[in-house]
Amino acid sequence: MMVTALDVANTFIMRHSDLYLSNLSLNKLVYFAQVESLRLTGKPLFESEIQAWQYGPVEPDVYRAFSHHKTAYLTPAGVVKNDEQVNRIVDHVADKYGFLTAFDLVDYSHRDGGAWKNVYDGTRNKTITIKDILDSDDVVSYPTLEGTMTQDMHDIYNKYRNTFRLLGDA
Incomplete structure (x- = not known):
């Protein structure tokens, strides 16, 4: 069974509804699933082309399938395949990223030494081959959390935990 980047995107949506997925974040996670497959197996997870766009790596079919959603709740585009290898890699990427x-x-995809940074002109x-x-x-x-918006949000929450609790009870 041939796996496509869209299959990987749909798997993220179905298996990780707890993640806030936008078209932007989904494309990055699909890219990092390709990276993870290469890291773990030495083989690509899917064959379609990944391109370097302004905001990082993009798989055009995934972008087009979800572009009408903007930042709204994403639903799968088409039939969701249940592939054990895809599930394993998607779960690993969800855990790491x-x-x-x-x-x-x-920001992470734009860092020095990353494939996007090495290719984007x-x-x-x-x-991005x-x-x-x-x-x-x-x-x-x-x-890592260091220097991320996620870390900043954790720091603010920890500093003002009681305030957030009060607001939550209001």
Whole structure:
């Protein structure tokens, strides 16, 4: 059974409804699923092209399928396949990257040494090849909370925990 990037996107939506998924964040997670497959198996998870766009890696079919949603709640586009390898990789990516906001994912994909940073030249539609990914830091590192919006939100919540509790009780 041939797995597509859209299958991977649909799997994220079905298996990880607890994540706030927008088209922007979903495209980054699909990209990192490709990275994770290369890291764990040495093989791509799907064959379709990933492109370097302004806000990071994008798989055009995934972008088009969910572009009408903007930041609204995403629902699967088409039939959701139940593939054990895809499920395993999607779950792993959700665990390693799912705590990041959409713009944390953009920042992480834009870091020095990442495949997007190595390829992007200010124009859309530049292909990020499997070789580009394998030659990048994307396959050797994972994001951390340090310096992310997610960390900032945790810090604010911890500092004003009682205030948030009071507001929640109001």
